Amino acid sequence: MRVIPVFLAIFIIVLTVPDGSAESQWSNNITVDEYGMTWGYTETYTGMDSVVYRMGVDERFGNNDSFINAWELLKTDKEMRNRLKSSIDDEFDVRIETPETPYLNTGTNGNNGIEVTGVESTLSSGIIGNTSITETIVNKYTVSYRWKDSIINANSIWFLGQAKSPVSIILPAGIDVTNISGMSNATKNVGTHTEISGFFSEISKNRGEITLELARNTSARLPEINVTNITSPAMNGKATKPAADVLSKIRDGSILGAGVVIILLIYVFKVRKSR
Secondary structure (H helix, E strand, O other), X not given: OOOOOHHHHHHHHHOOOOOOOOOOEEEEEEEEEOOEEEEEEEEEEOHHHHHHHHHHHHHHHOOOOOEEOHHHHHHHHHHHHHHHHHHHHHOOOEEEEOOOOOOOOOOOOOOOOEEEEEEEEEOOHHHOEEOOOOOOEEEEEEEEEEEOOOOOXXXXXXXXXXXXXXXXXXXXXXXXXXXXXXXXXXXXXXXXXXXXXXXXXXXXXXXXXEEEEEEEOHHHXXXXXXXXXXXXXXXXXXXXXXXXXXXXXXXXXXXXXXXXXXXXXXXXXHHXXXX
């Protein structure tokens, strides 16, 4: 059975009208965290492509009466979420290579150290109405993932996406990107974190794969502390004052003791002399 990537699953759901298929502008916004990731998809249909899209929704999820109502839109939204989740379970669109987990260990949901925790969709309310409307349609989808282990020590991360679609990838602080493959017009911005942007290169029809080779950012380590060079404010103030007081008291006590001894000697000398 042929595996269907996420973006193809979306197309198959809505683009089944007999007279052609709609073309969308597709973009990807990926935010990678230490223990998870969110992948946001945005698809945009304009002009006649939006008409073809509406016709596909009406045919698959409506009553094919050339009008889409709110109930049909809700039905489409539910089906989109289910099929997105199913397509990801068939073939994950993200993989992580770590010293403990081989890169090709794709497995099923959760078995490769990656778990899908949520699939959300927000279909444009502009879909409601006559299918002949050419109003622009902007749909948004978000898939949330959770890593079993921290990604900080990972060797690489791999993404599957639609060929030639724009993508931005934000990495967590503490990770450097040492090499980028499968991305055209790639740019890298480094600040408190690293952000990569570009386009999925086409490796086959509608399929693109990006691999980022990673390394731990040693410059993000906390500065080493040299205890021999530390001078505590307490030692310069409150901690040293009692010691000075003690020394002063010892000195004063020594003077007083010496005075007592001298007085005793004088007294003893006078007693002996009087005898």
